[in-house]
Amino acid sequence: MPKIQTINLVKRFEKVTAVNRVNFTVGDGEYVSIVGPSGCGKSTVLRMLAGLEKPTQGEILFDGKPVTGLLPEDRNIGFLFQSYELFPHLTVGENVEYGLFVRAVKKADIGSKSSELLKLVKLLQFSGYYPIHLSGGMQQRVALARALATGSRLLLLDEPLSALDEKAAVMLRYEIQKSSKRLGLTVIHVSHNQETALSSSDKIIVMRSGKVVQSGPPRDVYLNPSSPYVAYFLGDSNFIEATVTGQAEAEASGIRFRLPEKPPSRNVILAIRPEKAVLNDKNPASFNAVVMDVNFLGYTTEYAIQANELKLRVRTAKHDYLKKGDGVTLRLPPKDMMVFSDEFDLSRELSPG
């Protein structure tokens, strides 16, 4: 039995349908991320799971039982929000003890339990500090310890990393992932950061305009996106509008591309990840192109490449070997090509809204 199930979940605010017939299941102990741009309805879904919003229609089941009528405090959930929401007049230790108190842990055990949790989030030596003396990342770790202290097996995270500096956010996201696995928690994490979602999750749910557009294990969704929108939102992709010219071949701007499969329509949208395009590999399928720009990104370098009218971005770990104006050959391996029907309106798929 799934830990959580939503059935045709709908939320309307006056005339706006924020969440539109959303169905998904979350297994016990799974880490699930809900991703999408702002306004896609992901936070509203989370708030309904938490009991902070009432669904207009549909049902939410925890362990097979409807919870739609239950108050937030009766749902046995731990929360973490964007703002840390610690009690400013309580020390780090006291903030965590509050979570234990809510759970009605025996008074004699509170001290040792609190220490155990602070050790887990690596803040034991800061137990006597007040929140104001801690960095944002540390405060959010206190909030995590307090959420864990309530003893709930279900943790709901609403963009808990987005107020932090990137460095602190990356560090904390690995800590949350590891702690939740160690404790066997079920986690639902709402995020607009695709890298966080890919790295932490057992399953990703991609939303757009109130609907679920795709869900599955991160690698599957990344490698087999069901629409140009998903290919664009998760990771990064180049898009080419092409005309089919053969069994498994299409053409754009005078260049022919081998496709991995029979195309779904006469005109197609091809997509390829910047890291999958291959420069200068002497393969006969390569075509000529010119380097328009070079951008060093640290672990990789991005080259803006132009071939006839086509403009593509290519990323490789080889640094400093090409410069602006250099002639190159480029190859798009068929196995890495993603092919979409031209029924998708590309400009709409790639628009942020």
Place this chain on the structure above:
Amino acid sequence: MPQINLVDLSAVEGVVEVKDLNLTIEDGLYTVVLGPSGSGKTTLLKVIAGIISPVKGRVIINGVDVTDMPPEKRGVGFFFQNYALFPHMTVRDNVSYSIRLQKTDEDLVRQTVDEMLDLVGLLDWADAFPNQLSGGMKQRVALARALARQSKILLLDEPLTALDALLNARLRSELVGIAKKLGLTVVHVTPDQEEAMEVAENIVVMKYGRVVQAGKEFDVYTKPCDPFVAYFLGETNFLEAEVCGEHAARFNGKTIETEVRLEGSHAVLAIRSEKIEFDKRGVNTLQGRVVNANFLGSLDRFEVDVGGQIVTVKTAKHTHRKIGDLVSLQLPPKDILAFKDKPEVEM
């Protein structure tokens, strides 16, 4: 001629301090000032803009000492995080406001505003009011307003921070495009190292009110002069080792060979996560067990326990390693840097 010179600059803003800072911002380049919160980067920007007066030191723009000049006389356009637009004015009026202070020719004002709105992709929204726009659009209006002053220097304080991922990615490349098209000198402040790497030509890394390193982006990344720079920009492993030769040190019972010369008895060896290779023969191999595996899209990231120390590895090669697997890691000698200490890191 360098366009902005900061000489022995000290400034205070609340609890944040800038201390005895000397820095040259080069003409026509896109410079990113990067640092954790509280490092003084925004304060520095405000001093250049003239919003804060320095406690001591000089601000020199194009050879002219502007330290005592008001902001509007300095010839800089700026954009700060709280980009309040006038709610009762249309997009066009918001953008033209800053030009009207300087110019009177209505046709010229209109033409300039249209150009700037076109640049940020909002010409169709010229007659809309701020409350009809999304957060990202408002931010672009504020950017157009900063550009409309047509100053050759543009100061940007976390211009992309409040945006969601898609818009952030899109505006990153737009910003660079606009700056290059107009030949601007840009100073862009951010705590986000990925954003910095994407837009910067030059990078200035700040910590505790001081510049730790400044230079070409490639040099700062590949030749960090301080462990903090290696830590903050990208992802780096730091291994405490005992020096046992001019180019060798002992770590976890193994001898690690380096190209850099080692001094003293103790060294912290530093290597980027993406430079470590799995199961490759050669010198400097370490055995460990995978304790965490994360898929990052274009990369996989692994945490490997090597004798109690976690070593992170990033690889673009397809690999089926999973938690619990025993692996061998190879550290190419040319990619190992050496420092005296580990970075001082705020948790």
